Amino acid sequence: xxxxxALLGGFAAVITPMNLLIALLGVTVGTAVGVLPGxxxxxxxxxxxxxxxxxxxxxxxxxxxxxxxxxxxxxSTTSILLNTPGESASVVTALEGNKMAKAGRAAQALATxxxxxFVAGTIATAAIVFVMPQVVDFAITLGSPEFLAIILVxxxxxxxxxxxxxxxxxxxxxxxxxxxxxxxxxxTGQQRxxxxxxxxxxxxxxxxxxxxxxxxxxxxxxxAHLRRKAATVIPVGRPWMSKEDWGRxxxxxxxxxxxxxxxxxxxxxxxxxxxxxxxxxxxKLTKHPEExxxxxxEGVAGPEAANNASAAGTMxxxxxxxxxxxxxxxxxxxxxxxxxIEPGPLLLTKEPDLVWMLxxxxxxxxxxxxxxxxxxxxxxxxxxxxxxxxxxxxxxxFASMGAYAVNAQPFDLFLLLALGGLGFAMRRFxxxxxxxxxxxxLGPLFERHMRRSLQTTGGDISGLVGGPVAWVCYAFVLAVLxxxxxxxxxxxGRGGSDDDTPGDDSPPSPGVEYDRVATWEGVGx
Amino acid sequence: xTVLVGYVPNALGEATLRAGVEExxxxxxxxxxxxxxxDDVLVDARRAPADDLERVDRDVRELGVDVEVVQVxxxxxxxxxxxxxxxxxxxxxxxxxxxHRSAVGKLILGSVAQRVLLGAxxxxxxxxxxx
Numbered sequence: 001x002x003x004x005x006a007l008l009g010g011f012a013a014v015i016t017p018m019n020l021l022i023a024l025l026g027v028t029v030g031t032a033v034g035v036l037p038g039x040x041x042x043x044x045x046x047x048x049x050x051x052x053x054x055x056x057x058x059x060x061x062x063x064x065x066x067x068x069x070x071x072x073x074x075x076s077t078t079s080i081l082l083n084t085p086g087e088s089a090s091v092v093t094a095l096e097g098n099k100m101a102k103a104g105r106a107a108q109a110l111a112t113x114x115x116x117x118f119v120a121g122t123i124a125t126a127a128i129v130f131v132m133p134q135v136v137d138f139a140i141t142l143g144s145p146e147f148l149a150i151i152l153v154x155x156x157x158x159x160x161x162x163x164x165x166x167x168x169x170x171x172x173x174x175x176x177x178x179x180x181x182x183x184x185x186x187x188t189g190q191q192r193x194x195x196x197x198x199x200x201x202x203x204x205x206x207x208x209x210x211x212x213x214x215x216x217x218x219x220x221x222x223x224a225h226l227r228r229k230a231a232t233v234i235p236v237g238r239p240w241m242s243k244e245d246w247g248r249x250x251x252x253x254x255x256x257x258x259x260x261x262x263x264x265x266x267x268x269x270x271x272x273x274x275x276x277x278x279x280x281x282x283x284k285l286t287k288h289p290e291e292x293x294x295x296x297x298e299g300v301a302g303p304e305a306a307n308n309a310s311a312a313g314t315m316x317x318x319x320x321x322x323x324x325x326x327x328x329x330x331x332x333x334x335x336x337x338x339x340x341i342e343p344g345p346l347l348l349t350k351e352p353d354l355v356w357m358l359x360x361x362x363x364x365x366x367x368x369x370x371x372x373x374x375x376x377x378x379x380x381x382x383x384x385x386x387x388x389x390x391x392x393x394x395x396x397x398f399a400s401m402g403a404y405a406v407n408a409q410p411f412d413l414f415l416l417l418a419l420g421g422l423g424f425a426m427r428r429f430x431x432x433x434x435x436x437x438x439x440x441x442l443g444p445l446f447e448r449h450m451r452r453s454l455q456t457t458g459g460d461i462s463g464l465v466g467g468p469v470a471w472v473c474y475a476f477v478l479a480v481l482x483x484x485x486x487x488x489x490x491x492x493g494r495g496g497s498d499d500d501t502p503g504d505d506s507p508p509s510p511g512v513e514y515d516r517v518a519t520w521e522g523v524g525x
Numbered sequence: 526x527t528v529l530v531g532y533v534p535n536a537l538g539e540a541t542l543r544a545g546v547e548e549x550x551x552x553x554x555x556x557x558x559x560x561x562x563x564d565d566v567l568v569d570a571r572r573a574p575a576d577d578l579e580r581v582d583r584d585v586r587e588l589g590v591d592v593e594v595v596q597v598x599x600x601x602x603x604x605x606x607x608x609x610x611x612x613x614x615x616x617x618x619x620x621x622x623x624x625h626r627s628a629v630g631k632l633i634l635g636s637v638a639q640r641v642l643l644g645a646x647x648x649x650x651x652x653x654x655x656x
Contacts, residue, residue: 228567230572384568
C-alpha cells in the first residue's frame, strides 16, 4: 500500500497548472513527432534536452515522459491513414490498419488504436507502480559484479537481438563504447582518445552525441533522399466504434498489454517484437480469420496496446536500475545525469518524490493523449503536408543551438557535424543507432563497475563473477552469442539448410513499405 | 494547339476544369489536364488520386471534348511545371485557378498564379471557385 500512497503523493505534486501544462505540451509534441515518419521521440527528447536546462528537473522529466508516450500514439495514425508507419513500433499496425482504412473503416481503426493505447497505457503504468519498487528492493542488494553482468546483458541484447545483423549491431556498440571512452580516466587521470585536445579531455557530452547521431544524422539522410512521390491520405471523419467493434477489441487490448509490458521491461525487448507477437496471437485466436489480411480490427487493437504497454514497461528498468531498453529511455538517462542525478537502484530512495511525480504524470499524460488523439486524429494527419525542407531546417537549427548550449563551446559544433556525418554513414550502411547510444551512455558506467569489482578483489579476475545473478546473466550472454553457431550445427545435423529456421519468418506484409521503414528502425521509439 | 488546365482535386479544380472545357469547345482544340504533386512532402492535398483523374477523363469525354490527362509526380514548383507544360503541349491558352490568400499566407508563400502569369508563353485564363 506504500506504493499507492506514494503515487497519490505524486499526483498531489503533479497537479499544478504549470506541471499540467508541461504534460500537455509533452504529449502534444510527442504525438506530432510520432505522426511524422523519421522524427521520433528519441530525436525530439535529444533536441529538447539542452533547451530544458532552465526548467526544474521534475518538469523536464514530465515533458520527456509525455513525449515518449505521445510518440506511441502518433505512430499509428500514419500507419492507418497512409500505410507509412510513423514509428518502428507501429509497423505491424499498418498491416491491418491500412486495410481497414481502405475498406472505409479508418474511423474504427483509429478509435480502437487510440482507446487501446489508453487502456494499455493505463494498465501498464499501474503495473509500474507495483513492479518497480520490487525490482528496486532486489536491485539494492546487488553489488558491482552483478551490475557489470546486467549491463553486459544490455549490451549484448541491444547489439545482437535487435536489428537484422549481429556484426552491424556489435560494430555500432563498439563505436558507442569508444565514444564513451573519450576523456580523462577517472581513476588515473590519464588522457584517453583526446588527441591532445583540451576540449575532449572533459568527455564528449552525451547530448552532443545523441543530437548528432539522431538529429543531424537523420537530417543528412533525409536530405540525401529528399525527392519522393507524395501520397494521398485516406479521408476520414471522427473516430468511433460500434458495439461489435468494442466486443472484438477489448480482449486483444488486454492480451497486447500482457505481451508488451514484460518485453518493454527486459533489456533489448523494445516495442517491435511484442507488437509482432501480438499480431500473430490475434491472428491465431480470432473468430474472424477470413478478415485477417483484409482489415481485421483485432490486428490493430492488439499491436497498438502492445506498443504502449512496452513504453510503460521501459520505465521499470529505467527507474529501478538506470538501464535504458530503447533509444528514448537512453536519452532520458542522459537527462537524469545532466541534472546531477545518478540513475540506478538508489534513485527511488534518494529521489522518491521525483520518481512518483513522473509516474503520476504518465497517468495524466495518457489521459491527455486519449483526449488529443481520439477526436483529432484526422487533424494530426495534416502535419504530413509540411514540406520536408522546412521541417529539417528547423531540426538542424535546434540541433546546433542545443549542442552549442551544452558548454557554449564552438568546438562542440564541429563535433556535432562530425557525429552527424557518422550518423549518416551508419544509416547508409545499415548500422543500428541504438547500440551506439547505449554504448556511449552505459560504457563509462560499465567501466566504473568493472574497476570497482576488480578493486574489491585486489585485481583478481574472480571478482567479476560474483553471485548467482551474475551467473545467470553470463549464461544468457553466452547463449545469445553461441546461438547462431548451435543453430547451424543442429541444422547441419538434421541435414537441412538453415534457410528455413523457424522464428525468422518476417511479417506477411504485402502493402507495407519496409524499405522506407528500415531506415527509421534505429530512430523510432 | 491545345488548351492546358492546371487541375487540383477540389471545388476550385472543378471550376477550372469547367472553364477549360468551354475554352476547348470555343477554340475546337483538345484539352490537356495537368495535375502536379510536390516531391518534398509526404502528403500533398493537391495530388489527385488515380480514380479522380479517371473520373475527370471520363466526364470530359462525355462532354464530347478530346482530353489528355497528365500527372506530374515528384514535381517541384507548380508554376514552373505549368509553364513548361504550356510549351511542350503548345498551349494556346492556359487555364488556372485563383484563390484568396490570407495576410500570413502572402507573407510566407509566393504566388504560383503570379509566376504563371509572368512566365507563360500564351494567354492565361484565371478562374475563381464559385462561392
